[in-house]
Amino acid sequence: MDLVTRADIDLLAEPEGGDSQVSLFMPTHRFGRGVEADRLAWKNLVDGVEAALVGRLRRPDIEALLAPARRLHADDMAWQYMSDGLAMFLRPGWERTFRVPASLPALATVGDHLVLGPMLRMLSGDEHFLLLALSQRETRLMEGSRNTVEEVRLDEVPTSLAEAVEPQEPRSDAMARPAANAGRGGPAVFYGHGAGDDHHKSVEIERFLRSVSTxxxxxxxxQTSPMVLVGLDQVVATYREVNRYPHLVEDVVERNPDQLAPETLHELAWPLIEQRLRAQRSRVIERFHELHGTGRVSADLQTIAQAAAEGRVETLFVQADPWCWEGVEDTTLPVVQLGADDRYADCELVDAAAIATLNTSGQVYATSQSVVPDSEVAAIFRY
Structure with missing residues (x-):
């Protein structure tokens, strides 16, 4: 699974010249017969994009642009490790691919910019959260939604005490014990006896957790998604002291996570997240209605898009069930040529407003809860 960060969104939202930018989205299966059906659906989606590019680009340029999508289709192993949704973004000589734990619409767009709407819910959706399972043996970061959590790969972050702490020179009264990852060739960590050694171990644990936080x-x-901690009391308390992520949930799952499967972690964490998100969303929606008649709120898409472009949107609500782009209907393939189809002009405006709001440090709520009846969007303005 690939964690989608604000840095990714910023990169995808960069204005680039040319009219040969492609966004592809598709729901995927994790296992079973649906995997092969997904591969065929991906091939058909890419073929549809190729047909849409004829007349825009020369044949060699089309083949070069779509080469990453064709390689993915041919990669047997990649399709065995999918999540619930797949997204790929293509520019000449550049591509980004994300497997995400949320279903995405079957959709492709071709035009002078990338479409991010279906991905924004991974940053701003009212069901998106992070989970940090803390232990000396194995620390895991997970990204979650209402239905699942999935582990995020951590390449540069220490995930065990043995990785973060240099082995100490053995003393005469000390004995070596295998480290948490000793079975994988990790170093031994030496523990002695007495209060001095207990203090030393506490210092090591704090150093480890500080490295994790950094x-x-x-x-x-x-990221602005709430994060729930799972771990034993002392480890969680120490982590809170060194934490640098500003969106920790106050409630904690006080369990040793070492033997807990992702499904169990989700079952324990989701009620805490759901309660917090529901309360937070309700407060913001209530504020929207309190400001009605002051000129500080609007549910008109054109007005909101203009305000977002000017950096005036403090909070943007976007209807996400379904998201605008998920309403794409086509008799053959859901391939949209941007700027050329009036049916999707509003979707492009919603997308632009959301990106502009995020880029000016505003908050976007992709919510299934209606703020204003019969409106795709609603916004609170800074002024």
């Missing part, structure tokens, strides 16, 4: 700061840059 490493996650880079991984989570731009």
């Amino acid at each position: 490493g996650l700061r880079d991984v989570l840059v731009g």
Whole structure:
């Protein structure tokens, strides 16, 4: 699974010249017969994009642009490790691919910019959260939604005490015990006896957790999703002291996570997240209605899009069930040529407003809860 960060969104939202930018989205299966059906659906989607590009680009340029999508189709192993949704973004000489734990619409767009709407819910949806399972043996970061959590790969973040702490020189009264990952060739950690050694171990644990927090700061840059901690009391308390992520949930799952499967972690964490998100969303919606008649709120898409472009949107609500782009209907393939089909002009405006709001440090709520009846969007303005 690939964690989508604000840095990714910023990169995807960069204005680039040319009219040969492609966004592809598709729901996927994790296992079973649906996997092969997904591969065929991906091939058909890419073929549809190729047909849409004829007349825009020369044949060699089309083949070069779509080469990453064709390689993915041919990669047997990749299709065995999908999540619930797949997204790929293509520019000449550049591509980004994300497997995400949320279903995405079957959709492709071709035009002078990338479409991000279906991905924004991974940053701003009212069901998206992070889970940090803390232990000395194995620390895991997970990204979750209402239905699941999935582990995020951490390449530069220490995930065990043995990784973060240099082995100590053995003393005469000390004995070596295998480290948490000793079975994988990890170093031994030496423990002695007495209060001095207990203090030393506490210092090591704090150093380890500080390294985790520092490493996650880079991984989570731009994230605003709530994070719930899972772990034993002492480890969780120490982590809170060194934490650098500003969106920790106050409630904690006080369990040793080492033997807990992702399904169990989700079952324990989701009620805490759901309660918090529902209360937070309700407060913001209530504020929207309190400001009615002051000129500080609007449910008109054109007005909101203009205000977002000017950096005036403090909070943007976007209807997400379904998201605008998920209403795409086509008799053959859901391939949209941007700027050329009036049916999707509003979707492009919603997308632009959401990106502009995020880029000016506003908050976007992709919510299934209606704020204003019969309106795709609603916004609170800064002024």
